[in-house]
Amino acid sequence: MPHHNEITRTGTFVYTANPVCQKCISSKLVKCGLIKGKQRFMCKECHSRFIPVSPRNKPNKCVKLYTEGSSLRSIGRLLGISHVTAMRWIKLMAKKLRPPNPTYARHIEIDELYFYLGSKKKKRWLWLAICRETKRILGFCSGGRGTKTLQKLYNRISPIQCERYYTDRHAPFAKVFPKEKHRNYPNQTNTIEGINSAVRHYLARFRRRSKCYSKSIAMVEASIVLLSCKFSERQENKELLYLS
Numbered sequence: 001m002p003h004h005n006e007i008t009r010t011g012t013f014v015y016t017a018n019p020v021c022q023k024c025i026s027s028k029l030v031k032c033g034l035i036k037g038k039q040r041f042m043c044k045e046c047h048s049r050f051i052p053v054s055p056r057n058k059p060n061k062c063v064k065l066y067t068e069g070s071s072l073r074s075i076g077r078l079l080g081i082s083h084v085t086a087m088r089w090i091k092l093m094a095k096k097l098r099p100p101n102p103t104y105a106r107h108i109e110i111d112e113l114y115f116y117l118g119s120k121k122k123k124r125w126l127w128l129a130i131c132r133e134t135k136r137i138l139g140f141c142s143g144g145r146g147t148k149t150l151q152k153l154y155n156r157i158s159p160i161q162c163e164r165y166y167t168d169r170h171a172p173f174a175k176v177f178p179k180e181k182h183r184n185y186p187n188q189t190n191t192i193e194g195i196n197s198a199v200r201h202y203l204a205r206f207r208r209r210s211k212c213y214s215k216s217i218a219m220v221e222a223s224i225v226l227l228s229c230k231f232s233e234r235q236e237n238k239e240l241l242y243l244s
Contacts, residue, residue, distance in 0.1 A: 025059050025092045059089045066090055067221075067230050071204045071212045080135075087219065090177055094222035097229050101138055101160060103165045105131035108138060108157065110165045110173070111194040112145060113199065115206050116213035126206075126220065127153045128199075132166070132191045137228040142220055147172040182184065195231075 020027050021043035032042035032049055037138040042049045058079050065075045072083040072090075079086070110129045117124040125145045129138045139156040143149035150172045165181050167173040173184060203223050204212040214220050 021046060021048060022050050022058060023088075025089065025096065047129070054057075057067055059093065062086050062089045063093050063226060067202055067226050069202055069204055090226065091218065091222045092206050094225040096222055098225050101157075102131070102136075103159075104161045104211060105133070105138060106162060106166060107132040107164050107166060108160070108162045109189050110153070110177075111168065111189055111192040111196060112170070113196045113206070114145075117217070117220075118213075120213055124214075124217075124220075125149065126199075126224070128155045128195060128224075129153060129190060129194050130195055135191060135195065137195070137224065140221070140224050140228075142217055145170075145172075150176050198231075199224075199227060 019029065019041060020067045021029065021041075024043060024046045026043050026045040028043060028044040029041040032040045034040065035051055037197055038051050040051050058081065061079060062075055062081075065078065066072070066086070070078070072086045075081075076083040076087045108129055109132055110127065112125045112127045114123045114125050116122060124142060127141045127143075127150060130136060131138055131141070138160060139153055141149055141153040143152070143155065154176050163182070164183055165177045167177070167182070167184050168186055168189055169184050173182065200208070205209055205214045205220070205223065
């Protein structure tokens with residue numbers, strides 16, 4: 001059993017027996033008097049004082065709603081917070097939950113999808129690398145659609161040992177990936193195409209026909225980290241179900 005003030009990670013999100021700080025999501029809290037009969041807490045890290053609003057903390061609810069397709073402003077309306085607070089919680093949770101990369105993946109698929117940054121007229125590209133067998137996101141990189149951004153992604157996933165890299169016939173792939181491991185058959189990227197579809201489904205900022213768009217790369221990266229944790233948790237639950 002964890003200590004009463006210890007944050008425990010269960011799959012995607014952080015759960016606590018006691019509340020976490022609603023400003024920095026820290027579990028290092030001390031009691032700080034009563035306000036109208038309600039217990040107030042003080043955070044040891046940011047020194048903010050607050051009264052828990054419910055047994056289940058709003059930061060957890062915020063992240064769950066966000067990874068189920070809600071926009072920041074809709075989350076703010078549902079939870080009674082500002083969209084800036086929701087954005088801060090998402091960034092902080094992404095820092096705490098960044099999943100470790102595996103050392104081996106048999107087959108890795110790579111593909112890109114576009115999103116909007118700053119306005120609906122400016123396209124940027126998100127490059128994803130996934131393990132075909134586990135459907136887990138192994139690495140990602142955002143930027144242009146050329147060789148420069150793809151090289152950054154390859155540098156991130158190159159420590160992972162694999163047998164084959166599978167891509168479509170987009171020209172930069174042949175320039176970056178080693179020929180002996182690279183295969184560019186169009187029918188070999190079905191798994192990552194499904195992941196791309198899931199990204200657009202679960203994150204409002206990636207949808208084609210939507211009022212939502214990204215204003216910073218930091219939020220794009222935090223979003224993918226949280227969604228990657230969500231996919232990992234789902235895969236772990238499937239494996240446990242299979243073993244049982």
